[in-house]
Every structure is written in structure tokens, then in C-alpha cells.
Amino acid sequence: MSKTNPQTTKCPAEEVLKTLGGKWKVHILHLTIDGPKRFSDYMRLIDGTNKQSLSVALKELEEDSFLIKRIVNEKPLHIEYTLTERAKVVIPVLDNLHKTLTA
Numbered sequence: 001m002s003k004t005n006p007q008t009t010k011c012p013a014e015e016v017l018k019t020l021g022g023k024w025k026v027h028i029l030h031l032t033i034d035g036p037k038r039f040s041d042y043m044r045l046i047d048g049t050n051k052q053s054l055s056v057a058l059k060e061l062e063e064d065s066f067l068i069k070r071i072v073n074e075k076p077l078h079i080e081y082t083l084t085e086r087a088k089v090v091i092p093v094l095d096n097l098h099k100t101l102t103a
Contacts, residue, residue, distance in 0.1 A: 016090075019064050020066075020090070020094070022056070022057055022060055023053050023056075023057060024042075024046055024049055024053065024054060024057045025057050025060070025061055025066075026094060027046055028042060028046075028057055028058065028061060028067070028081075029061070029066060029067075029083065029087055029090070029091055029094075030091065031045055031046070032067065032081060032082065032083050032087075033083065033091065035082075036070070036080035036081060036082045037080065037081050038078055038079065038080055038081075039054070039055075039079065039081075042054055042058070042081075058081060061081075061087075062081075065084050065086050066083070066084055066086055066087040066090070067081045067082065067083065067084065067087065068081065068082045068083075068084055069081055070082065
């Protein structure tokens with residue numbers, strides 16, 4: 001019988017937490033639940049954020065398939081962010097985790 005070394009075995013939750021653990025990421029997902037948001041919406045709604053850290057978080061969420069970035073060809077031209085199906089599945093899990101940890 002082979003033994004698994006716990007030092008080399010990754011916990012599945014570790015990757016999820018690493019992916020969503022960046023600054024503002026979970027907050028961004030929750031703000032986007034009720035519909036598309038613009039960069040300026042996030043800047044207004046997230047206290048303490050700055051353009052650089054918000055840009056990084058949005059880019060990483062898009063790269064990790066949690067947000068869709070869409071250019072809206074209306075005047076003025078703008079960009080909107082919406083949730084992917086992947087994000088819609090993850091958000092209730094995060095909510096349940098929060099409820100468990102605060103109970």
C-alpha cells in the first residue's frame with residue numbers, strides 16, 4: 001500500500017482560495033451579482049480601492065473565467081463586467097462558507 005505524502009498533496013480548496021484570495025476579488029463578484037458593472041461603479045462602491053489594484057483584480061478575474069469583459073459600443077464607449085456561469089456557481093459556495101465561519 002502506498003502512502004501519500006501530505007507535504008506534496010494539494011488541497012483542492014487551496015487553489016480556489018489562492019485564485020479568489022486577491023484584494024477585492026470576492027467583493028467584486030458580489031457587487032456584480034445584480035448585473036453588469038463599469039470600472040467607475042467598482043471605484044465608487046469599494047471603499048479604499050485604487051485604480052491600479054482594481055485593474056489587476058478585474059484582469060485576474062477575467063483571466064480566471066469569473067468575469068466577462070464586454071466593450072459596449074454606445075456613446076460614450078464603455079466597458080462592462082458581468083459574471084460567468086463559473087462565478088454564479090462559486091458565489092453561493094462562498095456565501096455558505098461565510099455563514100459557517102461566522103456562525
